[in-house]
Amino acid sequence: MTSLSIAQGPLTVDIHGPGQRMVNIVLLPPKGLKGAPLPEAAAKAFEELVVNDLSYIPFLKIVPVTKLLGGDPSKGVMGADIDFKPFQLARVDLCMTTGWNGQYIEGRVFETYSGRRVVGKSYRDVHANLPQVADRFCSSFLEALTGKKGFFDSPIVFVKQDGKSKEIFTVLPQGRGLTRITQLGGFNLSPAWSGDGKQIAFTHIAKNRHELGIYDSETKKINRYYKGLGNTIISPVYGPDDTLYAALNINGATNIYELSKSYKAGKTLISGPYIDVSPSFDRTGSKMVFTSGRAGNPHIYLKDMKTGEIRRVTTTGKYNTHPCISPDGRFVAYTHQTSDGHRIYLHDLGTGREKQLTFGPGNDEYPAFGPDGYFVAFASSRSGEYKLYLTTRHGDTPRIISTGKGGAFAPAWDTSLQW
Structure with missing residues (x-):
């Protein structure tokens, strides 16, 4: 450890x-x-x-x-x-x-x-x-x-069950400072921080359409966009220079696109007839991992942003999703389906070695690296209801994060290191 x-x-x-x-x-x-x-x-x-x-x-x-x-x-x-x-x-x-x-x-x-x-x-x-x-x-x-900082003062954004809807909240990893971000009704999913910690992007599923939501921490306002983004908007994430990326279904296939400053689909980053979702970038923006069904089942892939080369990361199992690359680009944490349920695994991009980080019971999903690349937040149903937990990249005993009543899912860490 x-x-x-x-x-x-x-x-x-x-x-x-x-x-x-x-x-x-x-x-x-x-x-x-x-x-x-x-x-x-x-x-x-x-x-x-x-x-x-x-x-x-x-x-x-x-x-x-x-x-x-x-x-x-x-x-x-x-x-x-x-x-x-x-x-x-x-x-x-x-x-x-x-x-x-x-x-x-x-x-x-x-x-x-x-x-x-x-x-x-x-x-x-x-x-x-x-x-x-x-x-x-x-x-x-x-x-x-x-030599690392950011754990105690870097909030986590996550999805919280609120009656029949799912809303966006933030909380410190110690379980303090629980703050509600959205009150939109419907399903608000896949929140992600901007690199400077000033915005949160998320998917808003309303009655008739998908929308991209952008929360501004300075004005406390939420803007929603849907024109020029296709029929579905999945897993938005900020990449290099706080450029926003998302998985969009525009031409009948769900692929990963770069979004313009006006929040419309720009160039296609990952394309094909298969489903490509869940992009995640390292701190330098030189590596991006994502989930793709191009092998017949969902697996994790890595794209070199400089050369454009794409290679497969996971080869075992039939269901690997929710990748999160560490800030230093060395590791990928992801959800791996086992015979006992979903578990969090860690893949070393340098050596190809893999390690199981969580062991249930229930399902463990949605891993998210902290700003130091040491702590890993994830969601687990081990208590009967999904809650947020903390472990480390070494697989230390998980500790629950207090988020109040209601299920908690899809954590994402603010890595701006700003107080």
Whole structure:
């Protein structure tokens, strides 16, 4: 799952590397700063938020301070205020300190073997924004430790069952900030973020036609388009330079098209007499994966956007759909039908090796890579109703994302990394 480097230089975690090394961290009791009293309730709430955030990181293990010989070995929040020997004896890699006064909170994480500060941040006006502060601090910590960012502050857009209709919502991966985007009735499906995180494209199925929906996060308005897009509009997605692509049925076959700035069908990207759907691009826009029925059954294919070459990715099974390419273009996560139901698989485009990431029960579908290429969101019916879950590209134990009442499907991550 992870590899840890502490012998040479700073402690770092390669979340994409081999190994199963856990990183132990102790959250030290919060302290008042410069004689200011400690706000007990706020300090406790902040610690609970941080604990919850860090619990999503599979390679982190929170160790109680009571496991240290002699208890809390700190007199303050700075490195000079901490006796690191008890941590070393207990084989604890990291420790976190928090300091409070009436105006701000300070958070720091230190390596216990070197005393080096991994991250240090200060936040003002925190009492009304404790969840956001916890998310920001944990995001900075994770970035300092792994070199990757975007998990704690990148929302997921998804489809949520609302009575007889399906509507578009967003939520943070920690299950906070649930926000309704559409209230259109009918079926609103296949949401996708623009690269800058400012728009969400989706398919709106009304009574008489398919429409392309575009939500603008700045104006909070939704525009809908259908002229020049054929009879069906499936799986819209943003590609290079935030150009929009979608699977359209214009001439009797469902193929993948580039859309113009006025949201009309432009050049054909993938064509043929078969069904081609579900395009997904890497961050550079040089690779696109998609689902095609050209082999007689749905399989995953890869198009090199520079050369135009198309090659088949999946060769096993008879039903492989919903591909999502990792931002770095190294892996493809997809839905694979097994005798026990649908499962999420991972294909290494470099080696051709495949790995099963999820194991049910029920059906696991709609994989979506996070902005770091490490976390994978997906929908599963394992509880009897489809809900969203998180795993990693290593197949760590899935964790449910709280989305409230109603089924949840088709997650897609905001990869803009903007706060």
